[in-house]
Amino acid sequence: MAAGTSKPAGRAAKANRKGQARLLQGNEAASLGALAAGCNFFAGYPITPASEITEYMSREMPVRGNPFIQMEDEIASIGACVGASLAGRKAMTATSGPGFSLMQENLGYAMIAETPLVVVNVMRGGPSTGLPTNVAQGDVQQARWGTHGDHPAIVFCPSSVSECFELMVRAFNTAERFRTPVIFLADETVAHLREKVILPAEGDLEVIDRRRPTVPPDWYVPYKTDGSLIPRLADLGEGYRYHVTGLVHDERGFPTRRPDEVEPFYARLFGKISRHFDDLMLTKEYSLDDAEIVLISYGCTARSCRAAVRLGRERGIKLGLLQLLTLWPFPRQAVEAALTGRKAALVPELNMGQISREVKRVNDGRTQVIRHSKMDGTMITPEEILGRMREVA
């Protein structure tokens, strides 16, 4: 992206008001989505291929009088986001694999302390420094299991520039609603792609804010919940003087090791997500109704799959695609339905089978599930998918 003048961002802001068509890069659209969703705190650290988001926010946050800070590392970036969120801000940080690895520690903190925030991981080749400027989808399981201890995870994955905007709004709304960190898992291709996006007019977007306590401070029990299992979050400095900790805590927020308090704590942490699975599962179907062979894919690879479906059908192969926008919780129901009654399912992805493993687990032997892995730093092409199809069909 061109170096920092305020004009492109200014035009984007104007477009946002009028609901105009715009040519945007994935990282720009994600940034705009964050702003549209009410993001008013950003802390980050430069890293390819996510730096455009940090640069974009460094231009936009001061204009809005909101804090932007480039911290000393990614650990500090997400730490600042957790602090800002507890003080009432909608916080975001953006990084790629190496930085995402560093963030796992405080991602776990945000999880256990139930702090809403959005973490962007634009996937590149790994492990370690890996392939900094090349595309990969190797962080799918890391996004689920990266931080230690058993915990739920919510991960969204865009495959177009429009989806970068839409899913980012969704990511913030989900974080706020469920009081939890949400991971926005893009990849280098989608993040650097430029496409036409029709931005919704301001006011046409649903923006969700966390539920704050309505009782007076003396009555506030920080982690006491209703049927939603999602506790109300008071901003620091608003008279609700409560304790936040990364230790397992009781309803008042104080550390506990009592089994009769620890067990309900974990049950609620998982339950607040699992109770609302239906609201979280986002998938898209392409030509799935009469498909004999189903492709299951996500991110940039789903783009190649869409082309493969079109090309395949032109050649008389009845292909269909189930695109996963929610990777975690794994959209089991949609995948089960997509697998039922097909000759075979192919799962193309830029790793050695991180989602195909999940598909096989859900499939439970009813359909032949074949993984199609590629790890050379480039995308899977539609022709490669069709070639693989001929091998298996």
Next chain:
Amino acid sequence: MTAVHRSVVYDWLRHDKKFPHVWCPGCGLGILLGSLVRSLAQGGYDKNQVVLVSGIGCSGRLPVYVDVGSVHTTHGRALTFATGIKLAKPELKVIVVMGDGDATAIGGNHLIHAARRNLDLTAIIVNNLTYGMTGGQYSPTTPLGAKATTAPYGHSEPSFDISALTVTAGASFVARSTVYHVTQLDQMLGQAIAKKGFGVVEVLSPCHTNYGRQNRLGSQVEMMKGYKKQAVRVDRWEKMSPADREDRFPIGVLADHERPTFLETYQGAVDRAQAIRKEG
């Protein structure tokens, strides 16, 4: 005096958090807790406007006892959370309590950058020369030659001088005191909290259970007497010869100057950004 003390304790400690606290009998952290709430009470701060942030270790357990917004974060990262809180709500008084391992080993990077950035935060660094909670392993402030559970034959590394480190990194205010010099400690904390910019108070506090026992320093009382002997007021320290300084350390205000804070300089960026955007 007793009545005043009782009222401070009643006003500033949590009524629903059960005592006794988690620290060993004789630990200096209880003295620091008392000193901190006295400084806050004497400074006339509003409890609703104070946030206490801590990392992990014995010192990390301090904020939970104080009746303010309290955030017990991850090991070494307290300053990063505090940075987010302060930027999100600049009107809050954000005070960070860390240990020596917390602040200068795992959190060393955050400490020097917080000092350089000069955001309005108060960092209280409790220096007991060891990792107390995990059983007495060596920390960045363990003296060369001292025993630790990970240095059974004597420590092979020289130690950090926390105060000198933060002065060099650019903190607006740096002071050192000990839990023996309580009256001075109250004052140092009060000054640091009131100071605009990044303020540091290094507090020497005995860990007789781990550090003291391994190094045969006697009871906690003996260790406190050691502070009395070793600590020298900074004005006297400056006149002392290198030979006299052996085995001693200065206490008092070590740096106090005015520098633009991050919030002030960032406001400049906000003003410029808004002016440019207005021009279109």
